[in-house]
Amino acid sequence: MINLIHQRIPTICFSKARNTAEMIYRYARESLEKDAPGLADRVVPYRGGYSAAERREMERRLREGELLGVSATRALELGIDVGALDACIVVGYPGTLNAFFQQTGRVGRAGRDSVCFLVATDTAINQYIMQHPEFIFGRPIERAVVDQDNPFVVLGHLQCAAAELPVKENDTNSFGYASGLALDVLEETEKVRLIDGAWYHASSDQPSRDVRLRGYGDESTIIMDADSGKAIDRLDKFRALRIFYPGAVYFHLGDTYEMVEHDFDRNLVRVRRSDVAYYTDPVTGTAVDHVDAVLDKRPLGTGQACLGEVFAVLSTPIYERVRFYTLDRISQHDTDVPPVAYEAMSFWLETPPDLPIKVAELDMDPESGMLGILYCVSRILPLFLTSDANDFDWSVGCRNTPWHTMFWYEFYLRGIGHSEQCYERLDEILQVALEHLLTCDCEDGCPNCTSRLITPYHVRNIELGEGIVASRKTAIVVLNSLLTGKEPSESFALLQAPRKNRGQSFLPALQADRHQEEPHRLPLNDRTRNLMLRKLERASLPQQPVDHPIDFELKVGDPPRQTSESLPEKKPETDAQKAGGQRGSDLLTPDLRRKLGALAKEQAEPDTKGDAPSISS
Numbered sequence: 001m002i003n004l005i006h007q008r009i010p011t012i013c014f015s016k017a018r019n020t021a022e023m024i025y026r027y028a029r030e031s032l033e034k035d036a037p038g039l040a041d042r043v044v045p046y047r048g049g050y051s052a053a054e055r056r057e058m059e060r061r062l063r064e065g066e067l068l069g070v071s072a073t074r075a076l077e078l079g080i081d082v083g084a085l086d087a088c089i090v091v092g093y094p095g096t097l098n099a100f101f102q103q104t105g106r107v108g109r110a111g112r113d114s115v116c117f118l119v120a121t122d123t124a125i126n127q128y129i130m131q132h133p134e135f136i137f138g139r140p141i142e143r144a145v146v147d148q149d150n151p152f153v154v155l156g157h158l159q160c161a162a163a164e165l166p167v168k169e170n171d172t173n174s175f176g177y178a179s180g181l182a183l184d185v186l187e188e189t190e191k192v193r194l195i196d197g198a199w200y201h202a203s204s205d206q207p208s209r210d211v212r213l214r215g216y217g218d219e220s221t222i223i224m225d226a227d228s229g230k231a232i233d234r235l236d237k238f239r240a241l242r243i244f245y246p247g248a249v250y251f252h253l254g255d256t257y258e259m260v261e262h263d264f265d266r267n268l269v270r271v272r273r274s275d276v277a278y279y280t281d282p283v284t285g286t287a288v289d290h291v292d293a294v295l296d297k298r299p300l301g302t303g304q305a306c307l308g309e310v311f312a313v314l315s316t317p318i319y320e321r322v323r324f325y326t327l328d329r330i331s332q333h334d335t336d337v338p339p340v341a342y343e344a345m346s347f348w349l350e351t352p353p354d355l356p357i358k359v360a361e362l363d364m365d366p367e368s369g370m371l372g373i374l375y376c377v378s379r380i381l382p383l384f385l386t387s388d389a390n391d392f393d394w395s396v397g398c399r400n401t402p403w404h405t406m407f408w409y410e411f412y413l414r415g416i417g418h419s420e421q422c423y424e425r426l427d428e429i430l431q432v433a434l435e436h437l438l439t440c441d442c443e444d445g446c447p448n449c450t451s452r453l454i455t456p457y458h459v460r461n462i463e464l465g466e467g468i469v470a471s472r473k474t475a476i477v478v479l480n481s482l483l484t485g486k487e488p489s490e491s492f493a494l495l496q497a498p499r500k501n502r503g504q505s506f507l508p509a510l511q512a513d514r515h516q517e518e519p520h521r522l523p524l525n526d527r528t529r530n531l532m533l534r535k536l537e538r539a540s541l542p543q544q545p546v547d548h549p550i551d552f553e554l555k556v557g558d559p560p561r562q563t564s565e566s567l568p569e570k571k572p573e574t575d576a577q578k579a580g581g582q583r584g585s586d587l588l589t590p591d592l593r594r595k596l597g598a599l600a601k602e603q604a605e606p607d608t609k610g611d612a613p614s615i616s617s
């Protein structure tokens, strides 16, 4: 980006995360201040959350050609006239061809020459695209099927539409294949009524209050500059819980601020400008605490798949300071943020009770395999539904299920229909996951297949015998045995077979015409109908302070915090690590690890209930 700006080529750089966009801007500005001070003011960051006035001003400068560089999030993808730009840098494949061409289409208007770069991150899809550019250039663009194929989203849209204007009977088809069922359910619950060939809103509720764009309430957290008293940013309350903790460094227009106070009651965060040479990376742990309601279950391979409502806990016990540029992890610090509990939709997979025992007999740690499966599945979900790899959290076991249960749960309060779709297609998803695990290039796990980056925090845990590293090999043995019913010792043979398609990953089977097929749809049967009814029922429950901090007895077994002196020497990074993201990583599971040894010997009952919540992911 800096090279392009030096050559006076107007450049836009798209990142997926707001922090990434801010950091790229910061680095670009600092570099230009050194080498070409006259250009430093001609670069800006752009993301949601800035005030309307700030954004309008940036848009004006862009349009009028005053700016040479903008580091943006998707907020700038659509609907804003950015004028004549000549170069586009996309940091990480945005997930769909639609979004990719929206972003790259921002440059080269009116027949001008342009250049676009895709910088691949370390996820499976990104690495695959680097080897198979035809994934981008050889396929038709996805049909825009996002919302209409999600019956739960349609349910909300129909309510809102009818509240605006009566929906004529022959217009209902434009709400997608599930509109008939959705209207049935809405009529049954007296939300709409059919009068003279049109559906009328029939309830005293304001449906737009219950229907949320991203699954959250309207509540947002305001970020205020403690010195000026001015509100400088806003973001949804739930996300703010992950970003703000005492000591957290927050970015605004590339500058660093430190958090002063988080007032949960007033949804207000005060920050103060502070020039520091690091940013902060929270080590968040999230886990399912317990299952509230099982909405459906069915056998899957030798195990059982379930769909239901769970109660999840999010905690941020520790954060790390990371130095700019070198990315050295300087030190770790405790936070005193109380864990937060929230309702989530989840799908989960329970292995038969003897499977982990047999895997342990092979001198493998079954939990390391389950963690690998959890991560792998979460990374490939965007192939099956329009979602982001970060839309799900995952963990092993909970209070009221067998410990050998793998949970994936939505990051959104009460879910937005993703879990239902994943549950429906779980067999296929797991097949693809197995294929991917079998063909990944690594030896026993990497960010492409089974785990996030390993930081010094984890290394130390592992050395203390308290951390578990996800294992690709164990994941293969567990998953293959579960899907095929083979003994783990037979599945083990897969590891000896030569990896014919090494590096090919799972995508060849899927890539060519995945998006040309009819999109997968939930069947319009009683189950979907009941799930819709349940969704309405939950939406009409009085608004609980669901994301309040709670006093929770939660033991995560964190090691004592380290100071910079006690941190191990930094090891040289691999390329994959350098490319990797920095999201707070796998919290470790000493409890489960200890339990595992005991269980392998003692477990006779499938329904062993752990009494401590386990934390992972």
Ligand SMILES: [Zn+2]
Binding pocket: 440, 441, 442, 443, 444, 445, 446, 447, 448, 449, 450, 472
């Ligand atoms: Zn791998």
